[in-house]
Amino acid sequence: MKQDAIIIGGSFAGxxxxxxxxxxxxxxxxIDAGLPxxxxxxxxxxxxxxDGRPGSDILADARAQLLAYPTVTFVEGTAVHAGGGIDDFSVELDTGAVLEGRRLLIASGVRDNLPDIPGIAERWxxxxxxxxxCHGFEIGGGAIGVIAGSPLSYHQAALVADWGYVTFFTNDMPLEQEALDLLTRRNVRLAPGKVAAISDAGGGGLSVEVENKPGTTVKAIFVATKLxxxxxxxxxxxxxxxxxxxxxxxxxxxxKATSVAGVFAAxxxxxxxxxxxFAAADGSMAALAIHRSLIF
Ligand SMILES: Cc1cc2nc3c(=O)[nH]c(=O)nc-3n(C[C@H](O)[C@H](O)[C@H](O)COP(=O)(O)OP(=O)(O)OC[C@H]3O[C@@H](n4cnc5c(N)ncnc54)[C@H](O)[C@@H]3O)c2cc1C
Structure with a gap:
């Protein structure tokens, strides 16, 4: 049976x-592949x-509440292709099954591309x-590192200074005078040079190694990813x-309407x-827009 909407991604937004x-x-x-x-x-x-609950528990409760509604079908799997147009979309699953829907909601999230620094990925x-x-309060103050991952990372360093004593590892990213002034005002210490690796420093701390210098010990690291x-x-x-x-x-x-008629994203x-x-709010907004578009 053709669905009024097919939602790709069954996490917080979906x-x-x-x-x-x-x-x-x-x-x-x-349709959800289960990788929030x-x-x-x-x-x-x-x-x-x-606050403080495992994300997987929040999602499990949300899913159980949703499935109490009789018009909902939940498919554990991956959507591999979508086509068609408004009122007549099709979505193909990795099993080969094809679903038909009048509207689509893309709620499939993003991938975080981390800087290519040894030791980062396994501690993400x-x-x-x-x-x-999300996680700054639990660090409990003390020494925190921010590693430049985007041209705006100095903003992150200035912000994180409210959570501890920040060392900003520039990772060879050039900084304008405006950035330097901001970091000075926020008492952020600068560590120029390319970050070579992150490793355990003992006592739960991390050591950030910059080129050939001795490692700097911090309790945690913040880094911008590339979405x-x-x-x-x-x-x-x-x-x-x-x-x-x-x-x-x-x-x-x-x-939350996209440039393609009948396709929404949240x-x-x-x-x-x-x-x-924000994801839950966007998902609600998109659904409201989908519902209206099915009527008016
Ligand atoms: C390490 C980390 C910690 C975080 N901690 C917090 C926190 O403490 N508090 C907070 O508010 N936010 C936190 N966030 C941010 C939060 O995770 C995201 O904002 C939120 O998950 C976004 O929800 P979403 O539904 O848009 O996407 P996601 O939660 O990423 O969900 C997307 C879903 O779509 C599925 N999917 C993708 N492609 C397909 C496909 N082709 N077919 C079927 N399914 C598909 C995925 O498997 C996934 O289940 C954290 C993020 C990270 C990286």
Whole structure:
């Protein structure tokens, strides 16, 4: 049976959108590959009413509540292709099954491309972080490193100074006078040069090695990642993309409509700076827009 909406990605944005459409008694299918962006972190912070819970528990509860609605189908799997147009989309799964829907909601998130520094990838989400609002409080103050990963990383260093004593590892990124002035005002220490590696320093700390100098010990590291929104669905639908200093996202209007009629996008896939609250809000907004577009 043709669905009113097919939602690709069943995490915070996709489930929030699905909940709105389910409550409108609309037949919908959610497809989810089960790899939310925050899966590397043991706990999630800052989502109202759920502070400190594992993200997987929040999603499990949300999914169970959603599945109580009779018009919802949830498919565990990966969407590998999408085509067609408004009122007549098709989505192919990795099993070969094909679903048909009148609207599409892309809620498939982004990939974080980390700087190519030995020791970073295996600590991602634990002691190497990107969002101080999510995990900064738990560091408990003290020495914190920020490694330049984008031209705006000096902003991150200036911000993170509210969570501890920051050393900004420039990783050979040039800094304008304006950036230097800001970092001075925020008492951020500069460590110029290429970062060679991150390793354990004992006592739970990390050692950041810059070229041939002795390592600097910090409790945690923040680093900007390069966002990558591409996946087979995004590429097949050819929605207009937006290049941001954080990476590539899908361009949407205020109601989360993309440049392709009938296709909406929500959550990190369509937001340069994302978190769970924003993803859930975007998913709800997109669902409201989808519902309206099915009627008016
Ligand atoms: C390490 C880390 C820790 C974080 N901690 C916090 C925190 O404490 N608090 C907070 O508010 N935010 C946190 N965030 C941010 C938060 O994870 C994201 O903002 C949020 O997950 C975005 O939700 P989303 O639904 O847009 O995307 P995601 O949660 O990334 O979900 C996308 C879903 O789509 C699925 N998918 C992708 N492609 C396909 C496909 N082709 N077919 C089917 N399914 C597909 C994926 O498997 C995934 O389940 C953290 C992020 C990171 C990286």
């Amino acid at each position: 489930l929030a959108g699905a909940m709105m459409l389910a409550r409108a008694r609309r037949p919908i299918t959610v 962006r925050n899966r590397f972190a043991g706990h999630s912070h800052g989502f109202l009413g759920h 989400g634990k002691t190497v972080l990107h969002c101080p609002y 990558d929104v591409h996946n087979p669905i995004v590429d097949a639908l050819q929605c207009r993309l937006e290049e941001t200093p954080m990476g590539t996202i899908i361009d949407t209007d205020a109601m 959550g990190d896939a369509a937001r340069a700076v994302g978190n769970i609250t």
